[in-house]
Amino acid sequence: MRTRDLSYWLFLAPVLLALTLVVIIPMLLGVYYSFTSWNGIVTGGFVGLQNYIDLLKDERFLASLWFTTKFSVVSVILINFIGLSLALIVTSRIKSSKLLRTTFFMPNLIGGLILGFIWQFIFVKVFANIGQLMGIESLQGWLATTETGFWGLVILMSWQMAGYIMVIYIAYLEGLPQEVLEAAQLDCRNEYQRFRYVVFPLVAPAFTVSMFLTLSNTFKLYDQNLSLTAGGPYNSTEMVAMEIFKTAFTQNAFAYAQAKAVVFFVIVALVALVQVYINKRREVEM
């Protein structure tokens, strides 16, 4: 038993080493830097909690936090709704379901930056031209206002992630025991009831996983944000990750940005843990 223990740790050693080197140590260093006045070149003195106190009064940071929260809530709902709908479509016995699966998954294979630029073109050029032809005023000037920037980001994110989330739901849907489904077919009055009382509770674990993934992904969003709106207009579509980057690299306040990053980390971790805890309770044993 002891030797098995040793070999277990030896197998684990490289991973633990790597994790310590690239995640744990930098994180501890980051926490340390957040208590200094480091400007990226010289470390500067120890300033205690000053950075954290400043941060509570930082309107721009709080605004970006609020924007990110709104964006995440809307995106999580939309992505999961679309993802589950797509999964239900491709698992129902329709023709060309394989082709559809591939098509829906495709956007996820394209990098965030490139997607951002493609959608920028669609929103700014294609929308404007369609608007001109059809005489629809609201299609003009997309991404030039806060609202269109917000919905632009939501559309881009849903388009990219829904296919990925669909795959997770497919896995769970296809794993459902056939006899339960057949029993449900007999007991339930219609398709809706079958879905609501049998299928939905059984795929609850899939919700836990996919909500965790969408929530953490949308909260940490950076590249799509950068390439689609770059935070504009007037920094109103700036999400937290981007705000932190700008604090560090355009205002040269590295330690202050580090403090924001620590707070951001705590928030994301808390939100994710709470979400997983709540979702776990709703899962049912098969």
Next chain:
Amino acid sequence: MKDYGLRKGLLVSMMLSAGALAACGAEEETTAATAGEDEVTVDVFQFKVEFKEQFETLAAQYEEENPGVNIEVTTVGGGEDYGAALRSRFASGDEPSIFNIGGPQDVADWKANLTDLTDTEAANAALDGTLEGVTVESEVLGLPYNQEGYGFIYNTRILEEAGVDPASITDLASLEAAVEKIDSQKEDLGLDAVFALPGKETWVTGLHLSNTFLAPEFDNNVLTAFDAPEVTFEYGEAFKKILDLQNEYSVQPTLSLDYSMQVEELFSMERVAIIQQGNWVYGSIAGIDQELADSGIGMIPIPVDGYDEGGLPVGVPMYWAVNSEENPEVVEASKAFLDWMYTSEAGKTAVLEDFKFIPAYEGYDTSKISDPMSKAIYDAAEAGETIGWVFMGYPTGWGQDQLGADIQKYLSGEANWEEVTESAKTAWSTDRSN
């Protein structure tokens, strides 16, 4: 069986850690090898992507003429963040010998790493005023790249067909009259609008446009701006008028208009008559319409209402700095290379003809400057009809992130002009009092 597991585990972890260690060892070996011989390696880390190839060719020529000197060029710029990349180079311990700094703020930040370049030939040959931003207590800490300038770039043919003489545009009133005249004929001229104001680019409004109206307030001097505890917007009203004029007669919506749409899509395709840009757009225009770039455009100053001594804002975009933390041979070799580039005959030819720079140094045959905008800027500089680039002395991030963003608010109707200037003033004094 258990032994097998143990050995395999050991083997895997040993292989992985060996790999990690080998990566560190290898680098030390190569540096030791180059330092061992009589060869000096000058490691250049620079930002200007536009002249990367031409610069590398010149470096190769220098290496040939000076055996024993090895010039290594790394370029990070364009869309990339040079400042961030430079910081990571220093933080990782892989410090470059020659790097770029932008102005007083950079000088203050990097002070500990800057070599005094006062005794170099290039520093002596530098034109009056070009060293202002990098001189601290009579020590010259950087050498200018070149000069650049901006203003209103117009399309000669369109103005002619509209019956507007660019030479007659000398103040706000004549500009307004000209714009209205062009606007009334825009159908016939095939124009989308008179201007293309790229409201999306906060540097165009927050740095360049604001500079024109803040320079008089700071005596055209970047150091005065850098030391100023507050900004008053003395010519704020004039600033507003020009911004409104550009916005009113621009292709809409200005907030989603960016640099490439402004220069490549609208101006180069002759869909607008006037844009606010600098001589750096020459390459982009030439890439689309060589003839237009060479003979179809001109540049005039942005008029400041109520201020007579205006002119084209001309300045130095970046400076070369030599890392004082390197060993003495490398520092000397770095200085020698920069001197050679700006003062030798071969270097001068390259600077003027290959780099297509507007020289910031004396002793150049400036009749060889071919593109019309560079010519306009050089002529203005020679006649002394220029204003300084004071935006290099703005508080860090103030121009783009504060003022530029607030101007976007103004353009979208979310804020009035009063609010824009008030919040910019507050941000300036808060930053300076820290």
